[in-house]
Amino acid sequence: MLIDWFTVISQIINFLILIFLLKRFLYRPILKAIDAREERITNELQAAELQKSEAAKNEKKYQDLLNSLEANKTELITKAEEEVALKKTKWLEDARKTYQDRKDRLMESLHQEEHEFHIDLKRKFHQEIFGLVRKTLMDLADESLEESLSHIFLKKCKSLSPDELEKMRKALKENTSSIDIITTYPLGEPLKKDLTDFIALTFDQAPPIRFIHRKEELPGIKLIAGGYKLEWTIAEYLDKMQADLEAAGTTATTLVGEKEER
Amino acid sequence: MHISPDLSVFWQQGWIKINATMVWTWVLMIALVVLSKMITRRLVTHDHPDRWQVGVEIIVLGILDQLKEIGLPSPRKYLGFIGSLFIFVAFASLCTVFPLYEPPTSSLSTTAALAICVFLAVPYFTVAKRGWIAYLKTYLEPTPIMLPFNLIGELSRTLAMAIRLFGNMMSGSMILAILLAITPLVFPIIMSLLGLLTGIVQAYIISILATVFIAAALCSASSEHHKKSDHG
Numbered sequence: 001m002l003i004d005w006f007t008v009i010s011q012i013i014n015f016l017i018l019i020f021l022l023k024r025f026l027y028r029p030i031l032k033a034i035d036a037r038e039e040r041i042t043n044e045l046q047a048a049e050l051q052k053s054e055a056a057k058n059e060k061k062y063q064d065l066l067n068s069l070e071a072n073k074t075e076l077i078t079k080a081e082e083e084v085a086l087k088k089t090k091w092l093e094d095a096r097k098t099y100q101d102r103k104d105r106l107m108e109s110l111h112q113e114e115h116e117f118h119i120d121l122k123r124k125f126h127q128e129i130f131g132l133v134r135k136t137l138m139d140l141a142d143e144s145l146e147e148s149l150s151h152i153f154l155k156k157c158k159s160l161s162p163d164e165l166e167k168m169r170k171a172l173k174e175n176t177s178s179i180d181i182i183t184t185y186p187l188g189e190p191l192k193k194d195l196t197d198f199i200a201l202t203f204d205q206a207p208p209i210r211f212i213h214r215k216e217e218l219p220g221i222k223l224i225a226g227g228y229k230l231e232w233t234i235a236e237y238l239d240k241m242q243a244d245l246e247a248a249g250t251t252a253t254t255l256v257g258e259k260e261e262r
Numbered sequence: 263m264h265i266s267p268d269l270s271v272f273w274q275q276g277w278i279k280i281n282a283t284m285v286w287t288w289v290l291m292i293a294l295v296v297l298s299k300m301i302t303r304r305l306v307t308h309d310h311p312d313r314w315q316v317g318v319e320i321i322v323l324g325i326l327d328q329l330k331e332i333g334l335p336s337p338r339k340y341l342g343f344i345g346s347l348f349i350f351v352a353f354a355s356l357c358t359v360f361p362l363y364e365p366p367t368s369s370l371s372t373t374a375a376l377a378i379c380v381f382l383a384v385p386y387f388t389v390a391k392r393g394w395i396a397y398l399k400t401y402l403e404p405t406p407i408m409l410p411f412n413l414i415g416e417l418s419r420t421l422a423m424a425i426r427l428f429g430n431m432m433s434g435s436m437i438l439a440i441l442l443a444i445t446p447l448v449f450p451i452i453m454s455l456l457g458l459l460t461g462i463v464q465a466y467i468i469s470i471l472a473t474v475f476i477a478a479a480l481c482s483a484s485s486e487h488h489k490k491s492d493h494g
Contacts, residue, residue, distance in 0.1 A: 004268045004371045007283055011366070011375035014287050019346040021291065026298035027341055029305055030322050033315070036307040 123216065126238055130184075130219035133234075146185040153221045153232040154194055160230075169203060171228035182212045182222040266432070267364040268371050283369040290353055290366065321349070325469075332470070333477040340476065343383055347376065348469035355431065355461020358438075359454065365461075368431040370424065377424035380472040381416070384479045392483040400482045423471060430464045 134145040160168075172179070181187070181195060192211055199206050220233025267282035274280075301314045311319070325345045329337035354365040366372045388397040401412045434457040441450045 003374055004281070006277055006279060007268050007281060007369065007371035008375045008378065010284055011287060011369075011372045012379060014284070014291065015346070015350065015375060015379055018291050018294070018350060019342050021295045022298065022346045022349065023342045025295055025302060026318070027322060027345060029302040030315075030318055031338065031341075033302075033305040033307055033311075034319060034323070040307060 122238075122242075126218060126234070129238060130234060146183075147188070147191075149232065150183075150187060150191045150221060153223075154191070154198065156232060157195075157198055157223070157230065164230075165202065168225055168228045168230075171226035172203060172207065174226055178207050179209045180212055180222075180224045181209060182214055182217060182224065184213075184215060184217045184219045186213050187211055266369045266371070267366065268369045270364075282364055283366045283372055286354075286364055287366040287372070290350065290357065293357075294349065294353060328470070329473055332473045333481065334473065340387065340473070343379075344469050344473055344476075347379075347472055348465050351376070351427070351468055352462055352465035355434075355465060356458060358434070358457055358461065365431055365435065367427060367461075367464075368435045370428040370432075373426075373428040373431070374424040376427065376468065377420045380423060380468075380475060381420040383472065384416075384475050387476050388479040388483050391480055396483040397479070400479060403482060419475070423468060427464055427468055430460055434460055 130145070137143050137145050137148070179199060187195075196209055199209060218233045218235045218238075220231060220235065222229065222231040222233070267286065270282035272280045272282070272285065298318075301318050304312065305315055306312075322341070322345065325348060326337045326341060329340055329344060334340055351367055354367045357363050358365055367376075385397055388400070401409050403412075438450055438453055438457060441453055
């Protein structure tokens, strides 16, 4: 008999014990480890899935942002260019205005200076000429220029036409508190008396006479009675001489230019 | 040369005895438990387990996959029984590479014991899952006339299983012994390798058959259960 029933029973018991032992020492720990790993992997996958969806969401967000930026790019650039052009124009305009203002001020100041210089020059020139003429007259004819000038002025007053005298009277009536006689040199007493007598004889109720000595005036003598003015100066001669000199200067400049061109 | 290791009796007191089958079974059991303990002592859950852990995980998951493929819905319940059956038979065959070793599976008593375990496991799992009535009704399917044939089928398949495993394991050992006696040294090595393959195949066959029997019983009890619920 190949089957020994005691062995069979003992083998059944052995096998059942083996099942228990393997369950205890092999399957349970192994399955536990596998489950733990699977759970960990599942969790990691879920986390990865979550991160992936988050990343996809972010990607979409940034893509949208990028698209919107791309769409508005042209508009933004155009706007910026317009702004830049506007600012450029404004700044240029401001700069130009500032430049023009400064230039105007400078030119004005230059003109002013030029004008003042001319006046000063003219005055000095007049004085020089007057001095020269006086000296010449004194040296050559032993005669005072101021005295001669005053006599001639008195003569001129006495020989005034009735119309002129009428004008003078009218002006005196309208508005005047005094008759001013202005000279660039001090008048002598005899001349002052002659002039006072002339006015007293010519006008009834003549206002008081004021003799004024002003160095800065043009060499000569002036009589101002209200709106009426009678003067005897060298201004006319000097102006003519200046005009002649200027004409001569212009001609000389033209000739030089023509010569250079040749 | 014994046909069965049952015949090598080391100790006997009346009908109680200790023979080579039992001793080798204990040796295998101790070896398996020690090996299991050694492997599972350093189990890790991170991504880089050692090769022993990976090997055992492959075996366990492979068994679970097979159970699932055959039709057992929750394979972890049956892993203890069917997995142990496979591991025991396979390990008993693999140990034939050691000299002087006699596989306990080459004893008809062991194979009969395993077949009886399968024979008892079928009603155990079916009753646990579907109840006694559903299980007993499977013997009356498709008609009550089939009851004796079902009973004969049940017994014969248990017998067939015991004989099949015994025959294969015993023949392997026998062939090896005969070849060692009559041929040069090289040829038995090839036969020994073939014996290893046969042993693994037999382990696979016996565990698959046990799975199929359990799955079939569960399935037929389940269909009976469904039919009853439909009529109800």
